[in-house]
Amino acid sequence: MDQLAVTKTWLQSHCILVPNDWLQACIDWIHEENHGSGLTQGKLNDMVYEQWLLSDLHELGMSCLPVNLATDVRFNLIGTYALQIDSIVDVSQSYYSQQQKLKGTDNSNINVTAETSIKSWEPKPTRMLMLSLTDGSLEIKGMEYRSITQLNVTTRPGCKILVQGKILCRRGILLLTESSVKVLGGEVDTLIEQNTAENFLQQAVEKSSTNAGKQIKSEFEGSQIQRIEQTPNDAFRQNREIERKPHQNIKPAVDVCLGTNRPMLNKQAVMMKSSTSVLMEDDDQMVIKKQHSQIVK
Numbered sequence: 001m002d003q004l005a006v007t008k009t010w011l012q013s014h015c016i017l018v019p020n021d022w023l024q025a026c027i028d029w030i031h032e033e034n035h036g037s038g039l040t041q042g043k044l045n046d047m048v049y050e051q052w053l054l055s056d057l058h059e060l061g062m063s064c065l066p067v068n069l070a071t072d073v074r075f076n077l078i079g080t081y082a083l084q085i086d087s088i089v090d091v092s093q094s095y096y097s098q099q100q101k102l103k104g105t106d107n108s109n110i111n112v113t114a115e116t117s118i119k120s121w122e123p124k125p126t127r128m129l130m131l132s133l134t135d136g137s138l139e140i141k142g143m144e145y146r147s148i149t150q151l152n153v154t155t156r157p158g159c160k161i162l163v164q165g166k167i168l169c170r171r172g173i174l175l176l177t178e179s180s181v182k183v184l185g186g187e188v189d190t191l192i193e194q195n196t197a198e199n200f201l202q203q204a205v206e207k208s209s210t211n212a213g214k215q216i217k218s219e220f221e222g223s224q225i226q227r228i229e230q231t232p233n234d235a236f237r238q239n240r241e242i243e244r245k246p247h248q249n250i251k252p253a254v255d256v257c258l259g260t261n262r263p264m265l266n267k268q269a270v271m272m273k274s275s276t277s278v279l280m281e282d283d284d285q286m287v288i289k290k291q292h293s294q295i296v297k
Helices: 003-013 020-033 041-053 095-103 189-194 197-211 232-244
Strands: 074-090 129-134 139-144 160-170 173-176 181-185 217-221 224-228 256-258 270-273 278-281 286-289 294-296
Touching (some): 003 020, 003 041, 020 041
Antiparallel strands (some): 074 129, 074 160, 160 173, 160 181, 217 224, 270 294, 278 286
């Protein structure tokens, strides 16, 4: 069996999948760097593994995760999978306060909000990391469901991890714990430049400020909610359409008598020939229209 097949089998035993062309190029490069000196298979395996830790899984394009993992509402992931961390951020704190800490301009007033301060008997807020993960083809999220001591916000983008065991996935988010994650190490230069903590937080702050202030109207139709961004011209057109609708359910006018509390006599009765108040019912409004009366003695 040649070195390519042996090395690939060894990588697969560690749940690592690589394309044949990448593996062959990696083996050839390692031999050139060592000037053709004899390398044991174990040494070759270790050197290929080190190169894999520094490679970008997006470029390798392999896939190991179930295809429907990112789309199913609930999915139990069983097995061991080698994944790459593209970015990592702490979602338990505001992006702005984290950005100020990284810049060294942290101010206690940043954390002041309209909410009351945390009481001494209340539990202190705990860290919650959100990871952007990929197997090379599928991109998902990983949430620190319980504390994972091996990870922190300074973990380098491109770091490789093993997720293992039975892991619950909700709407494309893996609920990770200490026992379900094993950090292998590594990094990717291009991801470090793109997804540094400073750059990621800056993008998040800019996105929040861009979306702030948008007026969104929610209208309920049965059990569904429709969000409509309405302009003044749209509202004007709707009002004109309501005015043009024919009035329905108009009650006919009737004659009424005006008198005192005493029984009315035919000769003394004062008759008023009038149209009573008419109630016009429309889809969205009720209007009462009063007409002038004519007195007939």
